[in-house]
Amino acid sequence: MPRPRFLNPSDRGLSQLGQEILPVLYRHRLLTADQLTQLLRPAATSTRYIRRQLEMLHDRGLVDASVRRTSRAGELLWYTTPLGCEVVENGGELAPRAYRMTEDAAASQLQEHTLAVNELGGAFVQHARRLGDECGPLDWDPEVAHRLRDGDSRLGDEAFLVPDAVLHYIHTSTADDTQQQRMRMLLTFFCEIDRATMSIARLAAKLHAYARYSRYIPQPAPGRGRPKAASGYRREAWRARYPAFPRILLVLDGxxxxxxxxxxxxxxxLAAADTRLHSAPDLRAGVTTLDQLRRHGPLAPIITPVLGDPEPTDALLRPSPATSAA
Structure with a gap:
């Protein structure tokens, strides 16, 4: 018997929670029932309801699961099937992504890295709720490509920078002790997860690539000539995507x-010896651990600046007075 085909997530047969689960799985590729519960039903005392919804979605051919490689208890990792991806894309709420999770990819050694990226995002969501800030289940996007140079890639000179995730967060603070004037700060983070599987030199090279991106100015296509600076074309590429250069958050685990x-x-x-990092005025980068991020949240003093004073700070990564005066 052929499986039913849905035009969009609100078609009859999908519960409200089922409609919430599908785009989250589509965006984040691979999630456990526990992660989905924390993201979508944080007040729940068990994963039973989420698992029941996942089973219903599975019966409709919209999601599938792979066994977690490191789990002795056979924990399942859930992802959207091609039909589930089609349903989400037809819904029009999320931009279609070229990458789709497959059965082989879901069972591969990339499981733990994907789950760690989603643990990072989940920590931001959890603590945003606690602090009265804004960061939801769809507010981070994995592996967004950013062009680093014009033309094709050359060996040793990658053409694209691809963060593990780009995360958006709105922090609300009070301007004074009267608690009457509230300020909203829109923050964007380039997030990198290091599970102690790559060399420190390679991790430092990622920082170097971020410094390159902070100064990368696209050039006109061959034959079109070089436009004048006044035309607005000769600006850093990141300014077309972000109001300010995103803060870089390196999260260690494993x-x-x-x-x-x-x-x-x-x-x-290694960062202290990299002259490109010191000549990138828009670069603000910090390092912490996934355990600290989960336990204390991004606005606790758990983040060590990559450059300069090692005094722990929070994810805002404000420049120290000494740095500002330099």
């Missing part, structure tokens, strides 16, 4: 606390 502390120190040492 090793002991002592090992992660050494990786952090080694990363700071």
């Amino acid at each position: 090793a002991s606390t002592a090992q992660l502390a050494r990786r952090q120190d080694d990363l700071r040492a």
